[in-house]
Amino acid sequence: YFIYFFYFSYFIFYNFYFLTFLFILFSLFYFIYLFYFLLYPLLFLFFIFLYIYIYIYIYIYLYYRLCSLSYITLIFAIFGSFLRFFAMMNPIFGFICSDYAFLFITFYPHFCSHLFSLPFCTLF
Numbered sequence: 535y536f537i538y539f540f541y542f543s544y545f546i547f548y549n550f551y552f553l554t555f556l557f558i559l560f561s562l563f564y565f566i567y568l569f570y571f572l573l574y575p576l577l578f579l580f581f582i583f584l585y586i587y588i589y590i591y592i593y594i595y596l597y598y599r600l601c602s603l604s605y606i607t608l609i610f611a612i613f614g615s616f617l618r619f620f621a622m623m624n625p626i627f628g629f630i631c632s633d634y635a636f637l638f639i640t641f642y643p644h645f646c647s648h649l650f651s652l653p654f655c656t657l658f
Contacts, residue, residue, distance in 0.1 A: 566573075
């Protein structure tokens, strides 16, 4: 509000208000630059945990809601989602334990997900 007020009052009172607007603007950028080393790890952690949440939610939805309605499939979906996430984050573990290693844990939901994706792939 103050930034826009000083900006529009610049056309009427040139000397004081425009300089105040510039002072507020550049001090805002200075504090962003000053606390950037504190804001960046928080943003990094926020997006990492958001990615984990979205990935696990999509995994559980696909493997539990679309494939079967048993509690053991839900447990396998939660366990397999954590395994898949850490295998994707770690390149060595992801190279050794590829996608076929998780078929031993969740073979039936994985097979059903391919079956359910076939009509959508042929439609689009």
